[in-house]
Amino acid sequence: MQSAVLCVDADASARERTMQALSGTGELRPTGCDSVGAAEEALDSALFDCLVTEYELPDGTGLDVVAAAREVHPDIGCVLFTDAPFAEIDTSETAHAVVDYLQKETPADYEYLPELVESVTTARTHTAYPLPDDEGARLAAVASYDVDGLAATDAFDRLTELASRQFDAAFAFVGLVDAHEERFASCYGAEWESLPREKTVCTYAILESDVTVIEDVQQDPLFETNELLHELGIRSYAGAKLTTTDGETIGMFCVLDDEPRTYTADERATLRLFAAEASEQLELRRRLAEAGRADA
Numbered sequence: 001m002q003s004a005v006l007c008v009d010a011d012a013s014a015r016e017r018t019m020q021a022l023s024g025t026g027e028l029r030p031t032g033c034d035s036v037g038a039a040e041e042a043l044d045s046a047l048f049d050c051l052v053t054e055y056e057l058p059d060g061t062g063l064d065v066v067a068a069a070r071e072v073h074p075d076i077g078c079v080l081f082t083d084a085p086f087a088e089i090d091t092s093e094t095a096h097a098v099v100d101y102l103q104k105e106t107p108a109d110y111e112y113l114p115e116l117v118e119s120v121t122t123a124r125t126h127t128a129y130p131l132p133d134d135e136g137a138r139l140a141a142v143a144s145y146d147v148d149g150l151a152a153t154d155a156f157d158r159l160t161e162l163a164s165r166q167f168d169a170a171f172a173f174v175g176l177v178d179a180h181e182e183r184f185a186s187c188y189g190a191e192w193e194s195l196p197r198e199k200t201v202c203t204y205a206i207l208e209s210d211v212t213v214i215e216d217v218q219q220d221p222l223f224e225t226n227e228l229l230h231e232l233g234i235r236s237y238a239g240a241k242l243t244t245t246d247g248e249t250i251g252m253f254c255v256l257d258d259e260p261r262t263y264t265a266d267e268r269a270t271l272r273l274f275a276a277e278a279s280e281q282l283e284l285r286r287r288l289a290e291a292g293r294a295d296a
Contacts, residue, residue, distance in 0.1 A: 082104065089101075163188070199228045233258045
């Protein structure tokens with residue numbers, strides 16, 4: 001069965017290009033409109049599985065459309081597919097409404113869009129994740145690190161192995177949360193290279209002010225229906241934030257177990273130390289890479 005997608009863009013040619021990209025898979029059935037008002041009428045008259053909207057519209061913004069869509073269909077997948085840079089988007093009124101953001105700059109972005117829409121459509125029970133208020137600056141900070149290069153660094157592997165032993169946990173990892181994925185600089189106990197952002201606990205943990213602990217993932221309202229976490233054998237979660245010298249949260253240092261468990265105040269303090277060490281290692285390697293480029 002095809003998934004119904006509402007495409008909102010005031011530019012007729014841009015809207016048509018987006019609809020062609022979506023219809024090309026054969027799995028998606030796009031319907032187009034050109035304004036917030038027209039989108040509200042469409043949402044009232046038909047059931048849609050996903051919303052793809054430009055940000056700037058003649059009678060409002062794409063976030064207004066997202067808010068309207070959520071009023072009618074609370075679990076609808078929403079994608080802001082726009083020419084506008086993230087830094088120019090005002091998320092203060094609807095910070096928790098944007099499911100995903102994709103800037104349309106190259107043909108590759110149009111090629112990726114159907115995959116993204118299919119992903120948020122098939123995972124509707126767990127797609128509506130909140131974004132940090134400083135998401136633009138946070139993503140810029142993440143981009144300054146070579147995650148693929150970091151994955152070959154022994155220092156992170158030693159840290160995650162030590163953490164796994166210290167906490168007697170099945171898994172430990174250093175994960176950086178980018179726009180669409182969480183990518184791992186090191187993962188002890190498993191061979192995860194990346195996971196979809198909307199499926200990870202870290203997506204929520206980066207918003208917290210301190211260590212995040214979920215004693216039983218399968219009993220938590222946010223994650224009890226998250227099949228991927230169940231498939232990976234993740235039952236409990238404890239994570240401390242990885243932060244830059246400018247205070248941006250770029251990811252998490254985590255220990256996970258395949259059984260429910262609690263963490264004491266001392267254990268949480270120890271986890272903060274692991275995260276602080278990992279953050280210092282990240283910064284050191286970023287500076288060394290910059291110095292190497294400057295000398296080249």
